[in-house]
Structure formats: structure tokens, C-alpha cells
Amino acid sequence: xxxxxxxxxxxxxxxxxxxxxxxxxxxxxxxxxxxxxxxxxxxxxxxxxxxxxxxxxxxxxxxxxxxxxxxxxxxxxxxxxxxxxxxxxxxxxxxxxxxxxxxxxxxxxxxxxxxxxxxxxxxxxxxxxxxxxxxxxxxxxxxxxxxxxxxxxxxxxxxx
Amino acid sequence: xxxxxxxxxxxxxxxxxxxxxxxxxxxxxxxxxxxxxxxxxxxxxxxxxxxxxxxxxxxxxxxxxxxxxxxxxxxxxxxxxxxxxxxxxxxxxxxxxxxxxxxxxxxxxxxxxxxxxxxxxxxxxxxxxxxxxxxxxxxxxxxxxxxxxxxxxxxxxxxxxxxxxxxxxxxxxxxxxxxxx
Amino acid sequence: xxxxxxxxxxxxxxxxxxxxxxxxxxxxxxxxxxxxxxxxxxxxxxxxxxxxxxxxxxxxxxxxxxxxxxxxxxxxxxxxxxxxxxxxxxxxxxxxxxxxxxxxxxxxxxxxxxxxxxxxxxxxxxxxxxxxxxxxxxxxxxxxxxxxxxxxxxxxxxxxxxxxxxxxxxxxxxxxxxxxxxxxxxxxxxxxxxxxxxxxxxxxxxxxxxxxxxxxxxxxxxxxxxxxxxxxxxxxxxxxxxxxxxxxxxxxxxxxxxxxxxxxxxxxxxxxxxxxxxxxxxxxxxxxxxxxxxxxxxxxxxxxxxxxxxxxxxxxxxxxxxxxxxxxxxxxxxxxxxxxxxxxxxxxxxxxxxxxxxxxxxxxxxxxxxxxx
Numbered sequence: 001x002x003x004x005x006x007x008x009x010x011x012x013x014x015x016x017x018x019x020x021x022x023x024x025x026x027x028x029x030x031x032x033x034x035x036x037x038x039x040x041x042x043x044x045x046x047x048x049x050x051x052x053x054x055x056x057x058x059x060x061x062x063x064x065x066x067x068x069x070x071x072x073x074x075x076x077x078x079x080x081x082x083x084x085x086x087x088x089x090x091x092x093x094x095x096x097x098x099x100x101x102x103x104x105x106x107x108x109x110x111x112x113x114x115x116x117x118x119x120x121x122x123x124x125x126x127x128x129x130x131x132x133x134x135x136x137x138x139x140x141x142x143x144x145x146x147x148x149x150x151x152x153x154x155x156x157x158x159x160x
Numbered sequence: 161x162x163x164x165x166x167x168x169x170x171x172x173x174x175x176x177x178x179x180x181x182x183x184x185x186x187x188x189x190x191x192x193x194x195x196x197x198x199x200x201x202x203x204x205x206x207x208x209x210x211x212x213x214x215x216x217x218x219x220x221x222x223x224x225x226x227x228x229x230x231x232x233x234x235x236x237x238x239x240x241x242x243x244x245x246x247x248x249x250x251x252x253x254x255x256x257x258x259x260x261x262x263x264x265x266x267x268x269x270x271x272x273x274x275x276x277x278x279x280x281x282x283x284x285x286x287x288x289x290x291x292x293x294x295x296x297x298x299x300x301x302x303x304x305x306x307x308x309x310x311x312x313x314x315x316x317x318x319x320x321x322x323x324x325x326x327x328x329x330x331x332x333x334x335x336x337x338x339x340x341x
Numbered sequence: 342x343x344x345x346x347x348x349x350x351x352x353x354x355x356x357x358x359x360x361x362x363x364x365x366x367x368x369x370x371x372x373x374x375x376x377x378x379x380x381x382x383x384x385x386x387x388x389x390x391x392x393x394x395x396x397x398x399x400x401x402x403x404x405x406x407x408x409x410x411x412x413x414x415x416x417x418x419x420x421x422x423x424x425x426x427x428x429x430x431x432x433x434x435x436x437x438x439x440x441x442x443x444x445x446x447x448x449x450x451x452x453x454x455x456x457x458x459x460x461x462x463x464x465x466x467x468x469x470x471x472x473x474x475x476x477x478x479x480x481x482x483x484x485x486x487x488x489x490x491x492x493x494x495x496x497x498x499x500x501x502x503x504x505x506x507x508x509x510x511x512x513x514x515x516x517x518x519x520x521x522x523x524x525x526x527x528x529x530x531x532x533x534x535x536x537x538x539x540x541x542x543x544x545x546x547x548x549x550x551x552x553x554x555x556x557x558x559x560x561x562x563x564x565x566x567x568x569x570x571x572x573x574x575x576x577x578x579x580x581x582x583x584x585x586x587x588x589x590x591x592x593x594x595x596x597x598x599x600x601x602x603x604x605x606x607x608x609x610x611x612x613x614x615x616x617x618x619x620x621x622x623x624x625x626x627x628x629x630x631x632x633x634x635x636x637x638x639x640x641x642x643x644x645x646x647x648x649x650x651x652x653x654x655x656x657x658x659x660x661x662x663x664x665x666x667x668x669x670x671x672x673x674x675x676x677x678x679x680x681x682x683x684x685x686x687x688x689x690x691x692x693x694x695x696x697x698x699x700x701x702x703x704x705x706x707x708x709x710x711x712x713x714x
Contacts, residue, residue: 005335035358037365038387038710039412042456043493046482049475065358079334080315081365081386084357110405112341114397115390116323117314121339136493191636192645193429220555226646226661226674253661255648259555266648287558290684298392313385313713324392 004087019157026069026095027058027153033059033088038075040102040136047139057146064094065091070149072142073128074109076104077119089126097153098127099145103135110135162189163256166263167195170217176205177210189268196253196266204269205279211256211265212284219256219265222285227295228252230270231326245327249271253280271301280306298324348374355698357386363460363702364709366660368686372695380690380698382683384480385714394675400426400500401642403673408494410675411711413456413578414654416449416485419498424579425430425649425660426500427640437630438502439581444515444623445485445498447616451522452481454609454653457706461606462533464703465542470533477525480518494554501636507627515624516607526613543606544597547689547701557688558681561656563705566592566608567600585622587615602704609706650674652708655679655706668695 024058036044048054048061062068065088077085089098103109108120122128129152132145167188175183186207187198199207211219233248240264254267271278280303281288292303293312300322311318321330332341356367365386371379392408395403407422408415420442427434435465459474482492487508489525497504533539549559554567564571572589574582590611592604644666650659656678682705689701 033358038389039409039493041364042412046475046479050472051476051479063359076387076389078386078388079337079339080388081333081357082337084386088358108341108407111389111394114394116328116339116393117388117390119337120339124337138492166606192643193647194645220713222558223650223657224659224674224676226672228663228672228674231671252644255659255661262576284555285558287681287684290680311385311521315385323390 013069020102022158023154023156026152028059029060030070030097030113030149031058031060031062031068033065033071033092034063035065035088036074037072037081038104040074040104043136043139044072044074044101044142047142054141054143054146057143057150059146065089066093067097067133068092070099071120072099073105073126074101076109077122077125078117080117082119082125085122088126095158097129097149098122098126099130099142099143099149101132101145102137103133106131106133133157140153163264164190164195167197167265167289169213171197173214173217174207174210178206194266196268198268198270201271201278202271204267204281205308207267208254208281211267217263218258218261219263221257221259222254222281222287222291223257223264224253224255225281225288225291225295226255227251227299227301227324228253229299229324229326233273233327250276250325252278252295252301276301277304278302279304279308282306292312298322300325350378353695363707365681366707366709366712368698370695370698375694377690377693377695377698380687382686384680384683384709384712389710389714390712391675392673395670396665397669398586399668400460400642400670403608403670404499405494408496409710410677410714411653411655411658411708412493413708414449414453415494416445416498417453417651417653418658419495420446420580421649421651421658422660423498423500424651425662426642427649428649428652429645429647429662429664430500430637430640432501432581432635432637434517434635435630435632436581436628436630438635440623440627441503441507441632442498443580443582443585444620444627445488447619447623448481448484448515450616450654451613452478452612453480453712457609457654458529458533458606461703462508462539464699465539466541467536470529473525473529475533477522480521484511484515484518487514490556499636500640502634503632506632512624512627515620519621523617526610527540529610534584534610538594540596540603543602543700543704546597546602546697547704548598549600549685549689551600553688557685559656559685560681561652561654561678562608562612563605563656563685565590566604568594573657579649579651582619585619587618588711590615602646602700605704605706612680639668642670650676655708655711656682677711677714678713679709679711683707683712 101104105122111118130145130149132141134141181292185200189198211217227303228251232247233245235243249270256265295301297310297311297313351372353370357365367383369381394406407418411418455474455478459471462470486492489495498646549567551567551569553563568591570591592599596603642664646663648656648661659676661674662670665671690698
């Protein structure tokens with residue numbers, strides 16, 4: 001990061017710009033909606049559990065979308081579920097981010113052709129920041145996707 | 161499955177119960193792997209009740225209820241090249257099992273697509289409840305006497321037909337969302 | 342006393358986004374105060390049209406879709422499907438394949454039960470068992486990764502054999518895992534099974550008697566927890582399960598009534614012990630040979646219909662295949678154990694408290710991918 005090692009020794013004062021500070025705060029505590037859809041949700045759970053430990057990136061599952069910053073669409077979104085996913089997304093307070101995890105959420109995955117009840121890509125209902133390929137993606141891939149999202153947040157400018 | 165003798169004894173029982181004329185409608189069908197009984201839809205209630213209630217048979221478990229499209233509709237070509245389907249049948253297959261007697265039996269009933277009505281077996285086996293709803297959802301088979309015959313897997317407001325029928329066409333849009341890839 | 346104060350009925354909606362519903366399940370709960378009057382499950386939020394796909398794909402192409410039904414027991418789903426196709430097409434499988442299938446199937450049973458037990462702890466408020474169980478499950482997943490190359494959905498057991506030769510380290514690492522895992526079960530028992538709070542929370546709750554269980558079509562661990570000894574590995578043997586010596590644990594109401602939530606939990610712990618026994622007997626006796634020898638180039642199944650069933654970690658998993666003699670099946674109907682078990686929820690929850698819904702739902706161990714297919 002480079003913020004803390006500057007001028008920290010004497011006076012507890014960090015000189016930085018507001019954008020960088022806000023972005024740093026946001027990307028370091030991305031709370032996710034505790035929301036699993038399909039097979040990918042199991043890999044998401046495995047990522048949260050002991051071996052891969054999502055916590056170290058500041059990702060903690062929250063039961064309510066109103067307390068969350070990101071939503072990980074972990075699995076197949078069906079037509080019946082699409083309106084519910086949209087509603088969940090709308091409940092998250094701004095700034096909010098979406099990770100589309102797995103082929104199903106990206107484009108319909110293996111169900112793209114004959115899946116009469118499968119939504120062919122979650123980006124048909126909500127905007128997506130990071131797409132993670134794989135069926136299902138490995139936990140490492142999910143971690144990589146999260147790092148990409150953090151990189152995206154780091155380069156944002158909100159204060160102008 | 162070499163249970164032909166057992167199935168024969170079951171049909172003999174129905175001959176006693178229903179009389180020669182009605183019981184002749186219950187046909188033993190031999191397919192390469194499984195032998196099953198084909199029962200007309202109007203006899204399903206009485207046949208199932210006997211299979212469930214009679215302690216000598218004691219079929220206390222409905223393992224599986226399958227809806228099926230027989231795909232035997234007659235295709236006729238229209239002048240503009242499109243095809244219309246007329247007739248055709250749906251079927252329901254019941255896999256029953258008797259846990260105490262260690263016996264299995266398969267019952268099949270065929271109903272026309274125009275009037276796909278089969279009596280519900282939910283009063284006998286509760287496990288038929290959702291399975292019948294699924295068969296209705298996927299094939300449009302109407303189970304008369306079912307307590308709550310509504311769609312189960314598809315959305316309740318799905319009005320584009322029954323998806324597992326062979327002539328099903330997927331809609332272009334559902335609630336403003338594009339459906340095909 | 343409570344009956345005298347009947348208040349106005351209230352309808353509460355639980356899900357489809359809810360951390361304890363094990364997926365996208367919506368429960369419409371009708372309440373009288375804290376007492377549950379009725380629970381109406383609404384399913385189909387994960388309906389991925391499996392049965393439509395089978396009609397358009399050839400038999401080997403269906404295998405990956407079979408994985409995605411019960412994604413916690415993908416190996417066993419493949420096992421069942423391969424068995425169904427082999428029985429119809431008349432394919433003989435080499436003994437090496439049979440042994441490997443049993444070993445992988447039982448490892449999968451342990452992995453699946455670990456998730457069931459871990460998340461059940463999470464449901465009733467115990468966080469640590471979840472972390473412990475997932476730690477051990479990772480070890481099994483890495484064994485699967487070793488043989489198949491995938492962690493969760495394997496596409497490994499094909500009709501006629503296995504898709505790849507077994508990794509040379511597999512036998513050694515599996516033995517190491519067994520040595521590692523056995524004490525962990527004792528640890529789990531000390532941590533959760535005998536825990537006073539856990540027992541108070543689950544014993545005498547959601548009692549299911551045998552007659553009701555059979556009428557509801559309940560199978561697998563849930564039926565055995567009610568005290569009925571019924572296991573397809575014994576009662577309708579398939580593959581080479583008749584060669585192994587193992588017990589079929591049944592519920593005995595050790596902490597309360599037979600068939601309560603605690604019994605359903607503990608039966609899974611004991612089944613893990615039995616699975617270890619089976620693997621121990623099989624792992625040293627894997628015959629030599631080629632795992633791919635019996636895989637045909639193109640599978641043609643003669644016309645006819647057959648129902649094949651196996652003992653999935655959740656219960657009786659059946660494939661009813663109707664063939665018209667083509668490369669692809671005419672119809673594949675799956676008997677999903679979770680779908681049948683979910684019907685129980687209303688019956689078990691009635692008259693209990695709101696907080697018990699999650700405890701009961703966790704104890705019947707459903708997977709939504711299989712409920713909706």
C-alpha cells in the first residue's frame with residue numbers, strides 16, 4: 001500500500017489523498033451477502049472455511065444484504081430466481097460490487113442450450129464487476145477474482 | 161427380474177376382485193429388462209388401493225412416480241411446411257415396493273394428451289404428493305383428487321406450456337428477460 | 342397452557358436467500374406466536390432442466406450433468422448412473438474398476454456426511470465443528486483431485502470404467518488419510534455429539550416414526566435413524582458390496598426418542614465409521630488391470646426400460662432410463678432422495694418452535710441441486 005510506511009514514526013499522521021484512503025478502507029473490508037446458489041456455493045463455503053480462509057482478505061459473510069458490500073453470484077441463476085437476485089442486489093447499499101462466480105452465472109454454463117429455465121448469464125439482470133470462469137472455479141480462482149475486484153476498487157475515484 | 165410368477169399371481173388376484181371382464185384390461189407387458197402391468201386410468205384407484213391395503217401384497221412404499229411423453233403423436237405437414245401434431249399419449253409409471261415382503265411391482269397407465277386425467281394416489285402414499293405435482297408441472301398430467309395440484313419446479317406464473325413434452329417450445333421472453341442464449 | 346392464548350396467524354417468509362436453508366429454498370411459515378402451524382416449502386429456484394438435457398445428449402455426455410445434481414456426492418451420482426447404463430447395455434466392468442468405485446464412493450460418503458454434520462452444527466449455533474469438518478473434507482477432496490483432476494465435480498466414473506488410470510500415489514495417500522481421520526471422529530464426538538447444549542437442542546425434536554417414514558418414501562440415513570434397518574448396499578446389493586463386512590447402524594433413541602434429530606445426526610457419524618471399514622478392506626485388494634478396457638467407443642442401449650438404484654449418502658438414488666435403442670436416452674427420470682425427504686418438513690415442524698425449523702431442516706440433510714435438478 002505504501003501509506004503506512006510514510007511519516008508514521010513521529011506523529012501518527014499519514015498524508016494521503018481522500019480517494020486513496022476511502023478506497024483502501026473499502027477494499028479491505030468487503031462483506032459479502034451470505035448467499036449460495038448451487039455447486040459453486042460449496043466452493044465458496046470451502047473458501048470461507050479453514051483451509052483457504054476468506055477472512056484474511058476482509059471478507060465476512062453477512063446474513064443481510066443491507067449490511068453487505070459485495071454479492072457473489074455463486075451458481076446457476078434460474079428464471080424463477082432472477083427477480084430475487086435482482087431484489088437482493090437492489091437492497092445492498094452503495095457502493096456495491098458483484099462477483100459472478102462460475103460459468104453458469106457468467107453465461108449459462110453447461111445449461112446454455114437446453115436449459116429452458118436457466119438464465120443465460122446473471123448480467124442480464126444485474127451489472128457484474130468480475131467474472132470468474134470455471135465449473136466450479138477452484139477456491140484459488142475465487143481468491144484471484146477477489147484480488148481483481150480489490151484492484152478495481154483501488155483505482156476508483158469518487159471524490160473527484 | 162424373473163418375477164413373472166409373482167406378477168401373474170397379482171393379476172389373478174385382480175381377476176377375483178374385479179371380475180373377468182374388467183381384469184382383462186390389466187395387461188402384463190414384458191419389456192427387455194422389466195415386466196410391468198399396464199392398467200387403464202379408470203382402474204388405477206382400485207388397483208392401487210388393493211396393492212396398498214392387502215396385507216399379502218403390502219406395497220407400503222411408492223418408490224418413484226414418473227410422468228412420460230409417449231411421443232406417438234401423428235405428424236401432418238401443413239401447406240406452409242410447418243407440422244401439426246394430433247393425438248399422442250402421456251403415461252405415468254409407478255414403481256412400488258413392499259419392504260416387509262421384499263417385492264417390487266411396476267404399474268403403468270397411458271392417457272391421451274387431449275384428456276390426461278389420472279386418479280391421484282396421494283391418499284395412499286404421501287410421497288406421491290410432490291411427485292404428482294412434478295408430473296403435472298412437466299407434462300400437464302392432471303391427477304384428480306390431488307389436494308394441491310399446482311406447479312412445483314417452474315414459476316407459478318409460467319404460461320408457456322409443459323417443458324418436458326416433446327413438442328414444447330421455449331418462449332423468447334419471460335418477465336422481460338430474454339430466455340434463449 | 343399455551344393453547345389457551347391463540348393469537349392471530351402470522352405468515353413469515355424464509356428464503357430464498359437465507360443462510361440456514363442450505364441453498365435456495367423458500368419456506369412459507371405460518372405461525373401462531375412462536376408455534377409453527379404449517380411450513381410450506383417452495384422449491385424450483387435451482388431447476389436446471391436435467392431431464393431435458395438427458396434427452397438431447399448421448400450417454401457419456403450425461404455424466405457431467407449427473408455430477409451437478411447432488412454436488413456434495415458427485416462421485417456417487419456417477420456411480421449410480423454408470424451402473425444403470427452398464428446394466429442396460431450389458432457391459433461387464435473389470436474388478437479393478439469395481440474396487441475403485443467402492444473406495445471412491447465411500448470416500449464420497451464420508452465427505453458428504455462431513456458437510457452434513459458440519460453445517461448442522463452451524464445451523465444450531467456451533468461454529469467450530471464446521472471448521473473442523475471442512476478441514477478434513479479438504480483432505481478427501483485432494484484425494485479426488487489426485488485421481489480425477491477436479492475438486493468438486495469429477496466426471497471420473499464413466500459407463501464401462503473410469504476416465505483415467507489411478508494415480509500411483511492414491512493407495513498410499515488414502516491409507517494415510519484413514520490413519521489421520523480416525524482420531525478426528527473421536528474428536529468430533531467429544532466436540533459435538535456428546536455436547537449438552539447440542540443434545541438439548543436436538544434430542545426429542547422432530548420425531549419420525551417408522552410407519553410414517555415409509556409412507557413418506559423416506560430412505561437412507563433418515564429411515565435408519567427411525568430404527569428401520571434398510572440399506573440398499575445390503576438389501577439390493579450392487580457392485581461388489583457383498584464382499585465387504587460392515588454394519589448398518591440404526592437409530593436407537595440414545596439421547597431421547599428414536600427417530601429424533603439427534604439420531605439423524607448421529608447415524609451419519611456412525612456411517613462414516615462404517616465407510617472407513619469398507620475402504621480399509623478394499624484399499625489393499627485393488628486388482629491389477631486396465632480401468633478403461635470396457636469403455637465402449639459408442640454406447641448403444643437396447644430398447645427397454647430399467648430402474649436402477651444405489652445407496653447415495655442421502656438415501657435411495659434411482660435412475661429410471663427409458664431407451665428406444667438410440668445413442669441418447671428417450672427419458673431419464675431421477676429419483677432424488679432429497680426431493681422426497683423435503684416433503685417431511687411440514688410434518689416434522691408442526692407444533693414446534695420457529696427456531697426448531699432450522700434444526701429439523703438441517704437434520705434431514707437436503708441438497709437443493711438434487712431437489713430441483
